[in-house]
Amino acid sequence: MSDMAEISDPAVAAVYDCFPSEVRAPLLHLRGLILDVAAATPEVGPIVETLKWGQPAYRAHKTKTGTTLRLGQPKGGGFALFAHCQTSVIGDFRALFPDDFAYDGNRAVLFRDRADMDDDKLRLLILASLTYHLRHTK
Template sequence: MTPPFASREVEAAFDVADRQARAGLLALRRLIFDTAAQTPEAGRIEETLRWGQPSYLTPESKTGSTLRLGVPKDARFALFVHCQSRLIPEFAAAFPAWDRFEGTRAVLFNDPRDVEPIRHGWLIRRALTYRIRPPLETPV
């Protein structure tokens, strides 16, 4: 079950004109919370706004790298990570068939059906535990 929005401002950030983008952003939000619930070492997830985008942090455990959701120029919606992290290169190596990236800062999407729990949940779990760096696991 996805929790209610942390604030009206966060909820408003999901009010985008493109219905497909909104559905995709909400699917990613749900996947972030579902993945966090299955990743106890991440601790509590905080939902807030950073640069006007819904952002997800691990404030108590401090194990994670911030995840952000937004609408980029070259796609309908995206999952953003810290551009200086190793997250996108690791994701690209683990899933070579996925080729929709914005440099080292985002995974790009055009269809909500492209949000896959195995593939994208893997990236989210890696971000939520980035600072404790578990061994690079092979996706199931």
């Protein structure tokens, strides 16, 4: 897994460095899942890692492929995987796994700690986001 893949953008690395350690490690794990899913999905191609709203953000380099995922800390504590709220990414995932995760409407999957994460299920969410436009524009 790509948990420790180098972060090439110093601004993104600085944001990770500012997260408390109990949040940083699982967020880096989620980052690794995103990079792994992208690497295993040829139609996604390379990932752009940048900041959006001060949070690490991930999208396919190719346009009209997917929608951006962000990683960060919600106001209520813990950490979260955010998707664009005007897409169906979170809603579709919630329909599949209504009781497996905590949600913040159509915008995020929320976690208290690493034990809340199910990598296999989260890979489905990541794939759905990274290929969103490929699946919704045909």
